[in-house]
Amino acid sequence: MSNVEDLLKQHGKAIKEVYLDWENGTRIEEEVLEAMKPFYLEKQFGNPAITHRVGWETYDFYVKAKTTLAKPLNVQPQSIALTHSFTESNNLAIKGLAKMNKKRKKIIVSEVEHLSVIHTAKSMFSDDYKVVILPVSNDGTVNVDMLQEELDSETLLVSLQSINHEIGTIQPVREALEIVKDFDEKIFFHTDATSAFGRIPLDLSNLDVDLASFSSNRILGPKGIAGLYIKEGIKLKSIYEGQLSVETLSPDVENPALLAGFAKAVELQFKQFEEIREHTIKLRDKLMYGLHTSIERTDINGPAGNRRAPDNVNISFLGCEGEALTVDSSMNGIYASSGSACTSRVLMPSHILTAIGRKPEEAHGSLLMKVNRLNTEEEIDYVLEKMPKIIERIRSITGGIQI
Amino acid sequence: MSNVEDLLKQHGKAIKEVYLDWENGTRIEEEVLEAMKPFYLEKQFGNPAITHRVGWETYDFYVKAKTTLAKPLNVQPQSIALTHSFTESNNLAIKGLAKMNKKRKKIIVSEVEHLSVIHTAKSMFSDDYKVVILPVSNDGTVNVDMLQEELDSETLLVSLQSINHEIGTIQPVREALEIVKDFDEKIFFHTDATSAFGRIPLDLSNLDVDLASFSSNRILGPKGIAGLYIKEGIKLKSIYEGQLSVETLSPDVENPALLAGFAKAVELQFKQFEEIREHTIKLRDKLMYGLHTSIERTDINGPAGNRRAPDNVNISFLGCEGEALTVDSSMNGIYASSGSACTSRVLMPSHILTAIGRKPEEAHGSLLMKVNRLNTEEEIDYVLEKMPKIIERIRSITGGIQI
Amino acid sequence: MSSRIPLPYAPRVLELFQNPQNLGRMENATITSSAGSPACGDMIAFYLLIDEKSEVITKSSFESYGCASNIAAASQLTIMIENKTLEEAWDFTWADVSEALGGLPSVKTHCGSLAVGALRRAIRAYYKEIKNSKPEWLPTDLSKDEKHALEEEALADKLKKKYKL
Amino acid sequence: MSSRIPLPYAPRVLELFQNPQNLGRMENATITSSAGSPACGDMIAFYLLIDEKSEVITKSSFESYGCASNIAAASQLTIMIENKTLEEAWDFTWADVSEALGGLPSVKTHCGSLAVGALRRAIRAYYKEIKNSKPEWLPTDLSKDEKHALEEEALADKLKKKYKL
Ligand SMILES: Cc1ncc(COP(=O)(O)O)c(C=O)c1O
């Protein structure tokens, strides 16, 4: 049926492999799997509301695991709801809030939000909601002056990411939050903190947002579980129907094995928060400036210095088409993704790169590479050694075509 | 914070433990975890649409795993959509279909469906849909004559479970399907096959339903992944928004590790389909009739013989309250659940037991026990030995109170 | 946490569930009462042996059709009221019982309060049926816990109607 | 499967991507054409060396700004048309190229058809600009693959407007 094996034979295997496509697929560490194992093999943990020993053990485990999740955010464990993915967290935050608060009908998001935020907001639009999409500057920073102008007595929710997942912009969330709450305490504020959790400090007892999404797989925990911080007193309607809890709140996803992995990943990430931060910043700058210096006609996408996420490298190579770049990189053992139309499922260039004013042909030539605690300096050396030749070859295929 | 450890100390640990609460929590086998491991530890598999080696390997794996899932249903791999849970599958089937087919607005379900079906159907109700809830006989069998009467040119969908999850009734799905399609080919037919998958033959190329939900954790695969069979040509709208695929269909859940476990569990269950069937029927009858014979004033809930699911035991013990029963059983190492109001999250007796005409006090005294391939005859002997004393003690607490 | 998942029991609940104190019908009870209904899955019978002169409860016992916390709450209450005057016994509230049990999950409130409701009904019945007089300290209006028992019984009627019994 | 996830390439696509045949600008080309646009992420330049007497393509080459399948399709087409008459070359369709490549994912259709569009433009240009005459077999109306190239270029204009360039 599938000829993929032949394809992989043709592709061959590079002597060395460097994985930098953490945005699209992650693995977990031995230690995390060890934490999950008992829940897979020994215990039938499942439903913490069940009145027998196993149910009570599950309950006990949930309390402890949620405490672990809540700690780095400096919030109460009971304010964390568990979902299957950050996509679900974002959907729940926006739709769940709108369904419980039908008086106000204006939602404000930025144009560089993750599609799970933008599409959810836009999907409300048809239900006679007003959706405002704020523009960004050319490094991806949300325009807070325009936010100020858009606020009115109809405004239900402002949803602004903490860090952009593609170009690493650290957004002025605190400033935006102050503007919103100064205007009207009753406007809800959601932040998609998926790309920020574990990368920058997020003390939610101090940064007083109402809702915050975060996810396990983004900190090398297992996929299939994510969190939504819900400030005390806020009620959300579940986005799907089933065995609801006594409250109207969406039920916690009952997946003890994944929760155990999530909690362990949180522990590991935050135990070495500063070291990981320094390590990734070092790799990031080495990779980003290394490529920028050694290869001509490159543009760094997103901000520089401490306004950039510690783990994000995004560069446009003019005269290269991004899909060809990812394939050639792959044959050299380097795995990354691109904002090129040809790699997207809808054949459009990245909405984020075009939002910051990149021409389509610049967006098509972009490469997104993320670094994390599993990457090493030696890996970056390898990438820096290989990339100039890869770019040169792709540019030679482009030849004299004017870009 | 939590005093659960003290509770567990007080509870003590029985010499022997027999787990029969598979409805509420499951574990997986070593072999299933082994199949998942490489996806957790070695590969960053994640996005099968990505254009590099890892993406292609993921694609290849998806094709193979979906082929494994599709085989026992005798359908094409591309007709299986992956979701996070059967609750999501049921929501997607009903809401996703209704959103793509707005001309017809009547949905027919039975009163013994899982709450994820009943609540989803009822949630449509507010959007000026008509929802008809079919009654059942006193063994839980859906009334197909009433189904016939309810069909009309407004009918969009009929959703009938294959097997009831609480009392094990094998439903007359084929008969219902014929009635529906004879009346009008254009009426869609969904079956929640969650409790039937792996228990009874489900050849969907022959039993020509349009949509069928099934789940990994119900056959001892990992939680967090489930399937929805979608007949070729049917379009569903996603129940949440995000990075949609090119088609309008809900994107597959991208969780290679869980998919690997799901596929392995399918292999294991269907490799020994007949043996497992015989084994569970033997344990089921031994347990069900054993309890019925040795303990007075018991009622079996659901049908007998070959109209009952191979794995389902559900008995009401008159004069016993079910929560007390589950706690006392637990202290004797036996784990089961009850349809008692006191064990439910909404403090109402099981909607299924009351639907079959059980009085609330009979529902409160029910115990649900499921058996599967991991259970042994010896375990059943232990349960049969212990239960009479447990029932006797609980009845002695009830004393002279008239039930 | 407690808002989304019912908190498990405190150890004392399980202790009394395993070994209920003062369990069983009392043949020579001075007064008997009940509260709740089997249809709701919660019913308690309460027995008091009262020294008529001192109005002291010399012995009490219970039967329970109900969950572990219902059983434990009833048993706990019989222990608490032993050798107490009726007036002292009246003053025990659900909160006292819950506290003595190490705290009951909020979703189980009704189980604990049913025991208090049954006791208070017994005390009222004692004055009404046996003494034919009402002491000063006994309120005319129904107390919260008695009302709760009534509500629960009304719910049983509703349930019965819903399921056409 | 193919309906939800773009099918990965056949091995031949990767082979030609790794070692593109007939790559590069041809200085002495008889005729040159292009199709697509960088704004769409897909552009092809096509070079033909034509023996004027026999109207046989003695050599052809390409340059490509595009994805792996775009590159492979252009390269494959240059191989297929070598030593073919212009009339024979005209008859190659996107389906032929795709088949020779072992099948292209449907989502990549436009990449393959762009190469065919560029070739046909070159053939037309040859008759129009160099021969000043139109042979019988050359249709007056644009073929499907040529239209596709036009559509793609129109899309580029739209994209440019959308992003205010
Ligand atoms: C762009 C994009 N869309 C969607 C997803 C889906 O993620 P999840 O399943 O965690 O919501 C991801 C995750 O990697 C992503 O990067």
Ligand SMILES: Cc1ncc(COP(=O)(O)O)c(C=O)c1O
């Ligand atoms: C009664 C009931 N409700 C809800 C669920 C949720 O299951 P899932 O998360 O697989 O949809 C289960 C699963 O055990 C269940 O038994």
